[in-house]
Amino acid sequence: MHTTMRLHCINDNVPQQTVALLRAAAAARGIEFIEYHAPAFDYRPERVLGAGELLYRPAVSLAAQRVEQFLYAPGVASFYAHDAAVLQHCSNPLLAFQRAGLPVPRHFHCHSADRELLRDWAERLGGFPLIVKFAGFSGGKGVLRADSLPALFSLVDFALTTGKVPMLMSYVDEAEHWRVVVIGQQAAVAYRNPLDVDDFRSYGSVAADDFTTAVDADMAELAVDAVATLGLEFGGVDILRHASGRLYLLEANFPCYHPHAEEHGGIPVSGMMLDYLCDKARRLQGIAPREAPAPWHASRGPLRRGDCGQRLGDAPELYVLDDFVTGDELQQLRTLLDDAAWLRAQSSQFKADFTGESCELPVAAHPLVGALATRAQSLLGLDNHMGQTLRYRRYRGGEHHPLHSDDYRVGGLRLVATAILYLNDAGPGGETHFPQAQPAAVSVTPRAGRLACWLSVTGEGAQDAAALHESLALQAGEKITLTQFFYLPG
Ligand SMILES: O=C(O)CCC(=O)C(=O)O
Ligand SMILES: [Fe+2]
The missing domain is CATH 2.60.120.620 (q2cbj1_9rhob like domain)
Incomplete structure (x- = not known):
């Protein structure tokens, strides 16, 4: 029963490179590539996928999530660890990580501009500087730094007035910034993100030497645990390594922008993702694992x-x-x-x-x-x-x-x-x-x-x-x- 495998890919304004790389990796493996444009999806019941289909949603939009939830059915090979995970969205991943015993920086969701409360939290978070973080942005855009109480008060006032709830977080100084891409239960690649000049934020490295598939064991374990905590089998995990060697987990992004490691580090992430989904489809259908390819x-x-x-x-x-x-x-x-x-x-x-x-x-x-x-x-x-x-x-x-x-x-x-x-x-x-x-x-x-x-x-x-x-x-x-x-x- 070796029919052609099909990858169902849900698009909604995804960077063109993401789709191009997935499409090329599918073509190289003889996998048919089916793309959905989420905002125009017709929700016909017969579209729901059958067992053995491969499903990935590189798009982050709500429309794309809805299409994914609709298409998914038991037996579909996706990056969800179990059937329920596709319907769940964790609104506070840091709390989930903390409860799972993973090391995260101290943090606090700030719903109030009360001065005493803010003073108290600034102290509990280890004093200034503090990170003030807004959800829903990427590339460091939602991450600000407050260096003093006046900065914090004015920033929180402004945020709450404009309807945004910041998270306050301890500032981890003297740390290396890492992104680890997890596929399945493996850390597939890690890359160090240098700090921007005169900034506390890092940017994605473009130096091939910064990318490695030999991920430090402690960082690999933390990244895999973070992704698993969210019921996932793929993700881009942001980790700080403090000068003392201690690790801090910041985020596990799903989906994540995987072309970065592919374009700059030469690591074939799309292919590794597809190989994982194909193996999973076989496992779910009780088909023997892929034979090692002929040399x-x-x-x-x-x-x-x-x-x-x-x-x-x-x-x-x-x-x-x-x-x-x-x-x-x-x-x-x-x-x-x-x-x-x-x-x-x-x-x-x-x-x-x-x-x-x-x-x-x-x-x-x-x-x-x-x-x-x-x-x-x-x-x-x-x-x-x-x-x-x-x-x-x-x-x-x-x-x-x-x-x-x-x-x-x-x-x-x-x-x-x-x-x-x-x-x-x-x-x-x-x-x-x-x-x-x-x-x-x-x-x-x-x-x-x-x-x-x-x-x-x-x-x-x-x-x-x-x-x-x-x-x-x-x-x-x-x-x-x-x-x-x-x-x-x-
Ligand atoms: O330019 C050539 O003739 C050889 C280039 C080459 O060896 C390479 O790019 O690996
Ligand atoms: Fe060469």
């Missing part, structure tokens, strides 16, 4: 058959194919990639150093980019479990890429193959050079429309030393490339 090297695709263009040498498995794109396509791609403003608008990860300027270009950025990605996947006969972007790179005179292997592991996936498309005739210099190729070193000259592809991992799963490569220094002009890195489970 990528058992693939019978063209790359494994030696059928991807002209083979260069014996090792690594390296091929070159000219005219991978038509002249028209080349022209279109050049127009897109020469438009610096367009490029910057597509990707938040713009880098510039001695390896040229580069960014992760979403395949959703333009139909032609998506078509190229799919075309390379069929040429190589490989799926890509992290195929949501192509890496754009532009070298200028003097720039190069030092010797390295592309073999790289992240979140249960391994980068096994690379396909690089050259978009112009570059040189002198700029060749992709494989100094340890057998029987002799190989250089691929960048030519407009040429694709070079290779495996970085041997059939036995070892890193292939012959696949070490570099981009030789470009002596003049530019070298423009779009590269797909193929990630497969393993």
Whole structure:
């Protein structure tokens, strides 16, 4: 009984990236993607889902919650830990955490501007500064800081007059701010959020080094417990680690903006979420767990058959194919990639150093980019479990890429193959050079429309030393490339 799995995704003004990443992860797994626009939902009774369907609501609106509650039925695989949880909404998560014995900062819901009460609470919360927090905002927008009684009095007066009830909270100084993304009973990724200059609030890190899948055990346990306390199996948990090592739980957000770790940390969170839901659907239906996927090297695709263009040498498995794109396509791609403003608008990860300027270009950025990605996947006969972007790179005179292997592991996936498309005739210099190729070193000259592809991992799963490569220094002009890195489970 292996029918196609379907992911039902409830949208209502969700950032486009969230849906794009879920859609791409579903496509990579052969899961059908069904999107609902919550405000226009028709509530026909026959829409209620059957057992084995996958359900996720990335939207936060009330309309979206209602649709989710309507669609849900026992046997549906969602991030709710049990059937009742989908109908429950906890209005005071901090209290729930506290009652569950989890460490939270001292706090108090402030319904009164009574001066004596506020003085008393300021003292109980450890004195100033204090955090004054308003629910319903994100990105630190609802979090204020009061440094004195006059500040607190005036702020609380204003808030209550405008119909907002703040929560007062102790201020944890000298703390690292962390976001931990929990999937199921695992902390899938954590990232440290630096403090903004001259601010007490942190912002989502964009430095790849700040992201880790090896989450500290105490923080992982706290994050998983927080999510479970709310009856959930997915969430973005905010935790402070005080200089003393002590942890404070601030929030567990569901849904949470998961593309952040995917875009900036390269962690395939969408795929991990879908794998979790698929496993859960099987469990709920009593179907045997997913078999471990066949190892990528058992693939019978063209790359494994030696059928991807002209083979260069014996090792690594390296091929070159000219005219991978038509002249028209080349022209279109050049127009897109020469438009610096367009490029910057597509990707938040713009880098510039001695390896040229580069960014992760979403395949959703333009139909032609998506078509190229799919075309390379069929040429190589490989799926890509992290195929949501192509890496754009532009070298200028003097720039190069030092010797390295592309073999790289992240979140249960391994980068096994690379396909690089050259978009112009570059040189002198700029060749992709494989100094340890057998029987002799190989250089691929960048030519407009040429694709070079290779495996970085041997059939036995070892890193292939012959696949070490570099981009030789470009002596003049530019070298423009779009590269797909193929990630497969393993
Ligand atoms: O630009 C090239 O020729 C090689 C680039 C490369 O190796 C990489 O981006 O991993
Ligand atoms: Fe590389």
